[in-house]
Amino acid sequence: MKFIPVILIFLQLPMQAQTWALLENSPTNDFRHDDLFFINADTGWVVNVDGYIYKTTDGGEHFTEQLYQPETSFRCIGFANATKGWAGNLGPGAWNPTSDTIPLYQTNDGGASWQPVINISGDMPKGICGINVVNDSVVYAVGRVGGPCFIMKTIDGGESWTSVNFNPPAYYLIDCKFFSADTGVVAGCTGTDFINEKIAVWRTVNGGETWDLAYHDSSTYNGHSWKLDFPSRLVGYASIESSCICDTTPVLKTIDGGITWEKQIWDTDFEAIYPYQQGIGFISETTGWCGGFGIAAKETIDGGETWTPIPFVANFNRFRKVNDSIAYACGERIWKFSNQPTHIDQSFPWDLHLENVPNPFSFSTTIHYTLPHAGHVSIHIYDAAGRPVKILLDTFQPAGAQTAELSFPHTSNSFYIYVLKFDDVLIARKAMMVEQ
Numbered sequence: 001m002k003f004i005p006v007i008l009i010f011l012q013l014p015m016q017a018q019t020w021a022l023l024e025n026s027p028t029n030d031f032r033h034d035d036l037f038f039i040n041a042d043t044g045w046v047v048n049v050d051g052y053i054y055k056t057t058d059g060g061e062h063f064t065e066q067l068y069q070p071e072t073s074f075r076c077i078g079f080a081n082a083t084k085g086w087a088g089n090l091g092p093g094a095w096n097p098t099s100d101t102i103p104l105y106q107t108n109d110g111g112a113s114w115q116p117v118i119n120i121s122g123d124m125p126k127g128i129c130g131i132n133v134v135n136d137s138v139v140y141a142v143g144r145v146g147g148p149c150f151i152m153k154t155i156d157g158g159e160s161w162t163s164v165n166f167n168p169p170a171y172y173l174i175d176c177k178f179f180s181a182d183t184g185v186v187a188g189c190t191g192t193d194f195i196n197e198k199i200a201v202w203r204t205v206n207g208g209e210t211w212d213l214a215y216h217d218s219s220t221y222n223g224h225s226w227k228l229d230f231p232s233r234l235v236g237y238a239s240i241e242s243s244c245i246c247d248t249t250p251v252l253k254t255i256d257g258g259i260t261w262e263k264q265i266w267d268t269d270f271e272a273i274y275p276y277q278q279g280i281g282f283i284s285e286t287t288g289w290c291g292g293f294g295i296a297a298k299e300t301i302d303g304g305e306t307w308t309p310i311p312f313v314a315n316f317n318r319f320r321k322v323n324d325s326i327a328y329a330c331g332e333r334i335w336k337f338s339n340q341p342t343h344i345d346q347s348f349p350w351d352l353h354l355e356n357v358p359n360p361f362s363f364s365t366t367i368h369y370t371l372p373h374a375g376h377v378s379i380h381i382y383d384a385a386g387r388p389v390k391i392l393l394d395t396f397q398p399a400g401a402q403t404a405e406l407s408f409p410h411t412s413n414s415f416y417i418y419v420l421k422f423d424d425v426l427i428a429r430k431a432m433m434v435e436q
Contacts, residue, residue, distance in 0.1 A: 019338055020312060023060035026334035027052070032293075032315035033330040035076045037085070041326045045111055046334060047074035047087055049095050055111050060328065060336050066111045072100040078131035078139065080157065083110050086117070086139060088128025094146045103128045104141060106158050122163035125150035130175035130186075138181040140208075142166075142173040142188075145224075149173035149188060151208060155181070164208065171197060177228045177236070177258075182207045185214060185258040187238055189224030197224050199240060203258050215252060215261035225252065226292075229319060231282035233257055237304065239280035239290055249277055251290060253304050264304040281319020283327055283337060291316035291331075354420055356406065360432040364407035367392075367418060373399045375423060381406065382417040389416065410435055 027033070029048050038044030046054040046063065053067040053074060073095040079085035087105045092098050103125040104117040127144035134140065141152040148167040154160060166173060171191040178184030183205045191197040199217040204210065217223075223242040230236035238252040238261070250263040277295065282288030288304070289312060291297025297312035313331035321327040327337040356365045371377065379393040393404050406418065410433060419428045 020310075020329070020335050021338070022313075023334045023336055025062050026060060027054055027063055027065075029332055032317050032332050033334065034074065035318045036320055036328055036330045036334065037077045037079055038320055038322050038328060039079050039082055041322050043082065044320070044328065045077050045079065045085065046330060047077045049073035049075060049090060049098075053077070053087060053111060053114070059326075060334055063334075067114060069100070071098065072102075072105075073098040073127075075127070075129050075143075076131045076141075078133040080133050080136045080139070084108055084136075084157065085111065086131055086133075086141070086158065087114065088131055088141055088143060090129065090144055091125075091127030094127050094144050103143065104152065104161075117158070117161060119159070120152070120161045120163050123150060123165045125152060125163055128152070129173065132176045132178050132184070134178045134181055134184075138178075140176050140178055140184065142176045142186050145172050145174055147171050151176075151186065153208060169211075169213070170200065170202070172224050174224065174226050175228045175238075177230055179230075179233060179257065183257075185228065185236075186211075187225035187228050190216065191222075195222060197222050199223055199225050199252070201225060201238065201252070201258070201261055214254075214258055217263075221250075223249075226278045227280050227318065229281045229288070229321075230258075231285050231288070231321070235282075235285040235303075237280050237282060237288065237290075239277050239292070241276050241278060241292070251277070251280065251304055279313075279316035279318055279329065279331065281321065281327065281329060283321060283324065283339065289316070289319065289329070293317075354427055354429055356418070356429065356431045360434040361406075362410055362434060364405060365431055367404045367406055367420075368401070369403075369420060370401050371397060371399050371422065377402075378421045379404055380419045380421070382419065383414070392418065406431065408433065 033048045036046040042059045051069040054063040073090040076088040102116040105114040129143040131141045149170045152163045172188040176186045185203045189197040201215040202211040203214040225238045227239045236254045252261045254261045276293040278292035280290040286303040298307035299310045313335045315331040325339045329335045354369045356367045381389040415432045
């Protein structure tokens with residue numbers, strides 16, 4: 001029997017509170033909101049195919065309807081700064097009852113008014129699915145789902161646009177991501193009809209003058225790439241919509257900036273006939289989320305090797321990372337991710353007597369605390385690296401002495417951090433696990 005004497009350690013350090021939360025005042029859509037874009041943590045816009053454009057200036061606490069244009073199916077949005085932005089329309093034939101033939105709109109006053117983009121040279125696109133604002137001057141736009149597909153580009157901040165018909169080689173183009181004015185990728189599929197789609201990603205290093213086929217699925221698996229997300233310059237992911245009755249569906253991953261891509265299995269058990277995996281986004285190279293129409297969202301913390309179902313926005317379609325601490329996701333509603341450092345120390349406005357007994361512990365320990373009045377209390381457990389392990393408690397409790405049981409099978413001598421939240425104040429303690 002071994003026993004390692006350890007003193008209870010009171011923490012005084014920054015912790016990361018990682019959470020997704022529904023923005024309670026966000027607009028609801030019976031199908032989903034298709035895209036959103038934030039220029040900073042507070043100011044952003046949301047669009048959907050029912051013709052709505054919304055804006056928030058307080059981080060999603062409130063949204064204002066800026067435009068309702070029911071003949072237009074807004075699929076995507078992007079901004080260069082607080083005033084200038086663009087919104088793409090799917091166009092007739094891709095989404096009913098759309099009658100608007102204008103593929104792209106521009107605002108110069110932060111969304112207060114929108115004007116059709118008509119200064120387009122080349123073939124006029126039928127519709128736009130994805131927009132990528134590279135900088136104040138360079139913007140790319142691609143479309144559309146259902147075809148035909150085009151690539152639009154401006155190098156003068158929207159004063160003029162060029163459009164190229166990309167059908168062939170592509171059948172659909174859904175999304176695009178550019179790392180600079182010259183280098184980027186576009187995603188969609190090859191094929192000639194719905195049942196012959198083959199997932200495809202193309203890459204350019206000369207601003208779209210030429211394109212290389214970076215990924216093409218020539219197997220029996222039919223589908224198209226839907227959304228792209230790059231948490232870093234080299235590591236990126238793509239979601240896949242299946243157009244076949246299949247047992248599994250993948251995500252694509254690149255670790256060389258889109259030069260090469262490989263499949264990762266996202267799920268192997270579908271109730272849906274066609275697993276429409278659509279939204280995908282990563283807050284870091286390893287931690288991200290993927291979901292879609294009619295299927296539950298899943299989370300990975302190991303770069304896509306494994307995925308776990310989580311509560312998340314229904315019909316997830318677009319993820320936008322603002323910085324390492326803030327991100328947004330849209331579907332039927334708008335959700336917000338917060339990973340803000342919060343200072344946690346042993347001081348507390350009330351005497352909680354927070355401790356766990358025994359400490360050290362081998363298999364289980366009891367957390368003791370006292371609430372000064374009734375209220376909502378939660379206890380989150382983190383491992384030694386600060387990664388979330390479990391939510392031990394999340395409920396309303398009366399005033400007075402309380403306890404909560406913490407237990408783990410012993411695997412190694414280590415410690416866990418338990419964080420109690422009450423009245424928007426956090427306090428943390430460290431509990432040591434040892435072999436006895």
